[in-house]
Amino acid sequence: MAKKKMPSVKKIYVDYNSTTPVHPEVVEAMMPYYRNVFGNASSIHRFGQEAHRALDLARESIAKLLNCDTSEIVFTSGGTESDNHAIKGIVSAASASSAMASAGNHIITSKIEHSAVLSPCKYLENTAGAVVTYLPVDEYGVVGLQKLDEALTDKTILVSIMSGNNEVGTLQPVEEIGRIIAKHNESRIAKGQRPVYFHTDAVQCAGKISLDLKKLNIDLLSLSSHKIYGPKGVGALFIRKGTKIHPLIHGGHHEKSRRAGTENIPGIAGFGKACDLAVKNMATETKKIAGLRDAIWQGISKKIECVRRNGHPEKCLSNTLNVSFEFIEGESLLLNLDLKGIAASTGSACTSGSLEPSHVLSAMGVDPVTSQSSIRFSLGMLNTQQDVDYILDVLPGIVTKLREMSPLYKKKKRAG
Amino acid sequence: MQYSEKVMEHFRNPRNVGEIENPDGTGRAGNPVCGDIMELYIKVKDGRIVDAKFKTFGCGAAIATSSMVTQMVKGKTIEEALNISNKTVAENLGGLPPIKMHCSVLAENALRSAINDYLSKKK
Numbered sequence: 001m002a003k004k005k006m007p008s009v010k011k012i013y014v015d016y017n018s019t020t021p022v023h024p025e026v027v028e029a030m031m032p033y034y035r036n037v038f039g040n041a042s043s044i045h046r047f048g049q050e051a052h053r054a055l056d057l058a059r060e061s062i063a064k065l066l067n068c069d070t071s072e073i074v075f076t077s078g079g080t081e082s083d084n085h086a087i088k089g090i091v092s093a094a095s096a097s098s099a100m101a102s103a104g105n106h107i108i109t110s111k112i113e114h115s116a117v118l119s120p121c122k123y124l125e126n127t128a129g130a131v132v133t134y135l136p137v138d139e140y141g142v143v144g145l146q147k148l149d150e151a152l153t154d155k156t157i158l159v160s161i162m163s164g165n166n167e168v169g170t171l172q173p174v175e176e177i178g179r180i181i182a183k184h185n186e187s188r189i190a191k192g193q194r195p196v197y198f199h200t201d202a203v204q205c206a207g208k209i210s211l212d213l214k215k216l217n218i219d220l221l222s223l224s225s226h227k228i229y230g231p232k233g234v235g236a237l238f239i240r241k242g243t244k245i246h247p248l249i250h251g252g253h254h255e256k257s258r259r260a261g262t263e264n265i266p267g268i269a270g271f272g273k274a275c276d277l278a279v280k281n282m283a284t285e286t287k288k289i290a291g292l293r294d295a296i297w298q299g300i301s302k303k304i305e306c307v308r309r310n311g312h313p314e315k316c317l318s319n320t321l322n323v324s325f326e327f328i329e330g331e332s333l334l335l336n337l338d339l340k341g342i343a344a345s346t347g348s349a350c351t352s353g354s355l356e357p358s359h360v361l362s363a364m365g366v367d368p369v370t371s372q373s374s375i376r377f378s379l380g381m382l383n384t385q386q387d388v389d390y391i392l393d394v395l396p397g398i399v400t401k402l403r404e405m406s407p408l409y410k411k412k413k414r415a416g
Numbered sequence: 417m418q419y420s421e422k423v424m425e426h427f428r429n430p431r432n433v434g435e436i437e438n439p440d441g442t443g444r445a446g447n448p449v450c451g452d453i454m455e456l457y458i459k460v461k462d463g464r465i466v467d468a469k470f471k472t473f474g475c476g477a478a479i480a481t482s483s484m485v486t487q488m489v490k491g492k493t494i495e496e497a498l499n500i501s502n503k504t505v506a507e508n509l510g511g512l513p514p515i516k517m518h519c520s521v522l523a524e525n526a527l528r529s530a531i532n533d534y535l536s537k538k539k
Contacts, residue, residue, distance in 0.1 A: 332475055405471060
């Protein structure tokens with residue numbers, strides 16, 4: 001009897017918004033700094049100098065990705081630290097300056113930010129007397145510019161609005177937001193007041209859309225290495241020259257006293273390489289990935305009834321697709337996909353410990369039940385048309401099975 | 417968060433999915449806003465639950481506890497069935513992650529609601 005060929009176990013990763021694999025060239029770029037070039041970048045000897053050179057090179061790579069000055073880049077431990085640094089650092093600097101103490105404690109952010117922005121804001125509300133405005137969004141997850149304009153007061157010190165949303169992919173009009181804030185600042189500067197700073201969490205946007213900081217009125221911008229095929233544990237905060245901000249982590253004179261702690265040289269070198277690759281591959285990769293993402297949505301909407309896409313149909317990260325499958329719950333759909341080798345996600349990995357419906361979908365006006373029925377596909381470098389075909393092959397069966405099990409679907413069928 | 421092997425086994429192959437025609441008792445528990453609704457149907461003969469089925473909208477733990485509780489009640493008297501608690505359902509599944517313990521409460525509530533429905537109809 002001929003041996004039956006064992007079916008190979010599929011492993012399809014469509015959760016790139018939670019993290020990405022490290023690019024092989026990035027791994028290569030990091031290796032020397034684990035082996036021979038292990039010096040402390042603060043040391044004066046040649047070991048230290050070599051390490052420092054790696055730091056300089058990586059800073060150039062990040063500055064190139066953002067079109068900013070190398071002196072405006074501070075390395076951090078990741079996106080969460082960058083967000084915390086931006087928000088707490090601005091509030092701390094504002095309250096420390098005696099002239100400013102009465103001038104401001106107001107932060108404007110949006111309801112759909114990542115928890116790395118929302119939690120520091122809540123913390124400052126509770127402990128530092130900050131007043132926070134959480135701007136609403138429309139049904140696509142876009143912040144209203146009029147609402148922002150109206151929210152700006154003499155007490156405002158910081159606006160923090162993300163560039164691209166991790167859960168639904170919606171892009172915010174950061175260019176216009178920057179313009180509104182700049183306009184507001186004109187009169188402030190004329191009065192000798194401190195300007196309102198604009199921070200954006202661009203963790204999901206880096207490598208997907210071009211961020212030209214010479215053109216955009218952005219003062220602070222957060223990046224994370226592991227979302228762009230770099231290693232985990234590294235990120236950066238862009239701080240525009242002249243911005244009055246305090247450090248988050250105090251200690252030695254690293255990063256020109258803006259962020260203490262011995263630099264993670266291998267990680268930073270890898271992050272630099274990842275930025276080089278992002279600059280080089282952005283145009284071709286985003287086009288390819290958007291094509292695959294669109295194919296998944298077209299397939300789903302053709303093959304499965306009662307589905308809806310969440311997020312903006314055009315102003316969206318090229319790789320992100322958030323879909324509600326009515327009458328079934330997201331986690332059971334995810335687990336079934338995982339059993340078939342497909343790794344997707346419900347909303348955000350950072351909120352998966354929570355049972356609440358997604359705060360992003362809620363802010364977009366998605367009802368809680370539909371929100372619980374949502375999953376996110378976020379694609380990346382290694383995805384292929386075969387992956388898309390496989391997903392579209394197994395997904396309808398899983399949805400049918402779970403709907404047959406659902407008391408909500410039964411009612412819908414009866415209602416006709 | 418990790419599910420036990422037993423939970424995953426019941427999730428993969430849930431027992432007693434479906435409805436019973438003319439059930440003697442129908443129970444309902446949960447709230448779709450929280451992401452869980454369970455409907456449980458029982459058939460009772462001579463004071464004993466002879467069949468139980470369920471329909472559930474919910475996470476992996478909700479489906480596994482539905483499957484387990486329907487399996488546990490079959491063949492039990494009403495009195496015995498009323499002794500099934502959320503803890504025994506969870507124990508039979510090799511435990512549940514703390515954040516998912518409420519799913520076992522859901523199973524207990526759905527069962528009690530079905531039994532109450534049966535008892536009220538009997539009167």
